[in-house]
Amino acid sequence: EMREISVGDGKALLVRHQGEYSAIGHKCTHYGAPLVKGALRDGRVRCPWHGACFNVKTGDIEDFPGLDCVPKHDIVIQDGDKVVIKACKSALATHKRYKPMDGLHVVIIGGGPASVTCAETLRQKSFMGKITILSADRCLPYDRTKLSKAMDVKPDAIFLRPQEFYDAVNIKIINNMRATDVNTESQVVTCEAGESFKFDKLMIATGNFKRALIYKLSLSFNTIQQIFQNHLYCVHLIQTNPLYPGGRPRTLPIPGWDLKNVFVLRTPDDANAIAKMAKDKKVVICGASFIGMEVAASLVSKAASVSVCEFFSVPFERVLGREVGLFLQKLHESKGVKFFMNASMVELKGEEGAVSKAVLKDGSELEADLVIAGVG
Structure with a gap:
């Protein structure tokens, strides 16, 4: 049997299970569901909304989706049949309790x-x-x-x-x-x-x-x-999405890569610097896979021009195939993005220490106020 009882300025869940009384917090720590409407079985109360499970004697959480325990209150039996709940104000003020963290x-x-x-x-x-x-x-x-x-x-x-x-x-x-x-x-x-x-x-x-x-x-x-x-401890290696891998982004081993206004995209600082620099400027992007194409779509409405050069014949050729890649290329072109396919970037030229042109393998040159590498 369970009852929700007013205690001072707060509430508690009074539980009688197998002839013993206990009192814990009255709300689930996941989304605040009233535990009195949950299911009591084997010394545990299960939340009526998402199924988080709490021990009725300790208040400890024993099954998620919740993370936190509920408060535990003391029970005193007076005059043989009067059940009194003793709770501190701090425990009544919140429906969550964090267990002490110790161990490994x-x-x-x-x-x-x-x-x-x-x-x-x-x-x-x-x-x-x-x-x-x-x-x-x-x-x-x-x-x-x-x-x-x-x-x-x-x-x-x-x-x-x-x-x-x-x-x-x-x-x-x-x-x-x-x-x-x-x-x-x-x-x-x-x-x-x-x-x-x-x-x-x-x-x-x-x-x-x-x-x-x-x-x-x-x-x-x-x-x-x-x-x-070593069985005393373990190492797990998590394979992240190959489109956004761990580590550092690749750069291009070409002359001029150390010029100013040449970017890779890895952190919020990188993204913010590119966005600030690209306004009304000529942008050249090396790479026509996910990063390069998404950057192009993001900047085309802000920059003076956006040009994408790519080793393959269409964007996403290796991951999505030629037909889908060609469709996405035309979609980007309709928004103003220019493409130079089968055209690797082989050199960057600069003026006064900053990039000014990107040289492609056929010798053609693209004017560039900034260059962004999206090559992995």
């Missing part, structure tokens, strides 16, 4: 969706230890796929989660922290600036296998083997 320390390398999903899943599975995410970015994890679609977007508008969320579930994110080494014997991650972090479990979520372990962390294959053979 999980370190996650990488600041993308894979890292956030890993950390959230650990909490959802009732992991109560310490979680630290080491991110090379300067801001909280964000939806990187939106950068090429809305290039003037501010970082906080595309955060995957706000800072308040990480604070609430005790996930620590350290920005501007690029990992450079993993010591498998001492179980320590060392970062570019010299900081080190000891871990019990380690997750590397930086992209594909080679980029994550060879290029980014400079680990030998012997070290990689030690990581996977």
